[in-house]
Amino acid sequence: MSAMKSKSAKSAAQLSTESELKKRIAAVLRFGKIAGADETEVQIDETIDALSRFANNAIHQNVAEHGINISIRTVVDGRTARATTNRLDEDSLRAAVESSLQLAHSQPKIRGLLPMPSKQRYRKVNRFSKETADVTPEDRARAIRKSCDLAIRNGQVAAGIFSTGQSQLALGNSRGLFAAHRQTHAEFSITMQDEPAASWAKANSGSVKAFDPQKLAARASEKARLAKDAQELAPGKYTVILEPAAALDLVGFLFYDFAATALADQRSCLTKRIGKPLFGKNISIVDDAYHSLQLGAPFDGEGVPRQRVSLVENGVPKNLVYSRASAKKAGKKPTGHGFALPNDYGEAPMNLVFSGGDSSLDKMIASTDRGLLVTRVWYIREVDPYEKIMTGMTRDGLFLVENGRVTSAVRNFRFNQSLIELLKNVEAMSPAIRATAEESFEMVVPAMKVHNFHFTEPTKF
């Protein structure tokens, strides 16, 4: 990003080195052994984060943090529990080990508790960008100032965030496993208010160079202008063109259902549906931690290497993701998607990639006789867990498309829409991009044109 050529002092905070992490882990493993743990696992999370927040065309909140947590899981006599602390002195770490053991002792023996995994091999991923780690508060303030100046020139009001940071995760256990991953992140989100309308744009990446805040500001500003004079339409079933952020926040609610534990618990919408056609034939989805647009560690909460898993092939849910425990129960191999133990939910795919299509937003609009273009959706909650009916609102730019072009702004709608039906009704898709919004974690998803999308009630703006 061109705006990032700062002459100001770089951030002084630095992440611990790998040898420091190994030293800390070794010390805790030693305490575990002394305290009588059969096995010990140590997880270290370290975060250096900064976020500048603006509203009313000025920065109003501006924060920075540096934190490190050490989380210790012990196993004793077939029982396991976890204790976490951010106190790094020897006495506190010993106390955390004791606390973990005390919790473990308090429960009955766990049937089928697996021994911790031994040393693993990991595929390299490079997700650390020095220029992102070096961004200063002044850099962020200057970029924000430019966006706010644009808002003022256009008679609008800007609000949003610009955040940058670095983090790392290290995992080691008493069976010799050691895994470590570090990455940077950058995010810019902007709402341009053009009373009574507003619109929005957002980008998220491992590198601050991957997006230009001024382009995002310009896009939000232009859409806010178009969002004025919204008309109220009657509720009903519409063809919708979901921008990637809107598609992301909807389909994001589907993916915990691909956890083997969710199926074993019979709380997944895929119960009795695996291997049967469920979505349109144009829907294929993989979970791929190694995709170039993804972030995250190449290992799971127990240190198992993440595998690429084909979840949906041509509309058919084919595979689930497994932790070590759920894999053992199902007679499968773990896929490297387990959460840190102990937990109630088992696992989940966290690096989703849709196959997408070859259309574009412009082509989708051009091919639509009558429909609605959706910028963003908001406050999505599950109404029915098996049919996967979700409710929520459109927000920050809903537009009527008539005879192949955007003709006017529309008042926001509430929807009640089955995600299963939605993925049956996809007519066209753009290539998938790294999308970011507020309800789901980032995924690689396309814009989608979907028929029979069910809007049930309008709101007042």
Added chain:
Amino acid sequence: MWDLTTNALDTAKLRGATYADARLMHIRQRDLTTKNGAAGTLSQSESIGIGIRALANGAWGFASTDKLTREGVAACAAQAVSIAKASALAKRGDVRMVPENSYIDSWQAPLQKDPFEIPLESQLDLLLKADAAMRAVKGITLTETGMQFRKIDCWYASSIGSRIHQRKVISGAGIGATSFKGTEIQKRSYPNSFGGQFALAGYELIESLELLKHAPRVAEESVALHSALQCPEKTGTLLLDGSQLGLQIHESVGHPIELDRVLGQEANFAGTSFLTLEKLNNLKYGSEIVNVVADARIAHGPGLGSFAYDDEGVPAQCTDIIKDGQFRGYLSNREMAQLIGLNRSSGTMRTESWNRLPIIRMTNISLKPGSGSPDELIASTDDGIWMETNRSWSIDDRRYQFQFSTEIGWEIKGGKKVRMLKNPSYSGITTEFWNSCDTICGEKYWTLWGTPNCGKGQPMQTMGTGHGASPSRFRNVKIGTAFSGQ
């Protein structure tokens, strides 16, 4: 601890801050869950650190650290001032705040039984027994229980001379039974969904919930829902139990009265509010029997929004929000109060932890009780639907249009509960809904519900809020829309 907060304030002043405050917090948490008869999550955590807020060159900066040495705290204070000066590069005016007195005080929330002193085995044993009681019911496919305890110590100091130590203990517990049959998943929870009931109380709260007594009923209702009729789609009379009404208050009163939303500070994320400034004292928010207060005083009850001082050093207060149906007040802090010409902050600045900036949050936003009992409420209803225990909630970003669904409903005919209904839902527009309220049950049936998971701010902060409510009735409400056309 006070040495470190003093060090923080001295350094901030030396670096050019015109105002600073520091919160040194020590937070301990215990989580216990069971699933299908076995222990699930068993974890304990502690976190300690300091967050320093500084005003320099007329703008705010905030930094936090877990390095609790003189050098670590001084570096953090210097960083907060440096960030404030960077903020000033994109300011439109200087931050100003209404005056507040300084306070030297120490306060501990009332507590009978420290949950961290109760043996873990007995806590887990209670959950496992409740789990077993639910699993004993045929047709149940998933059982879940949980307890959570937090102990928070906060040492607050500010450059106007305040030094306040507060200790709070929060307890919570709940159980849930799910049954999958055919093409339907149904769930019942007690005493509330999404974790149960939470309060500023000790283990006495857990004992008062009588989880074991309610476990069989919860499971039986979960299974029975499969045979119940679908909630009809219509406009009619709605009766809400206190827990669902608590969440209705949270979403359609609590959030829109946050002055930071009203003034656009949350426009990019949590949203704004329909309660624009000209509506203060000029809006008929609800019917004449609707009275809502924001009351953080412990006298209001052991709510998740109860404290002695907020995280800006302002004493807990009770503010009228809706009085006799009229809109009367906002939630504010010292800066927002200044912006709209109030004399004083209403004392609602709260932070999740030492590493988060305090922001305006709900305290206890409660609907004052009316009169009568739930039995009398039902007996006086000719045709209506009683809805109980939240299942989903959603509201637009200005807090106008909402839709809620609940775990269970009951058809009321001729003053009697006649049959169970599944998949109940209702929707509406905030002010139309509150103006349709014609009965609020009495104090005996009023509960201060705890909502432990309210998310707001960037970086995101989760906060507990309190909502006192008793069962109430609303007329001409849209019912059943969530499932229309499916």
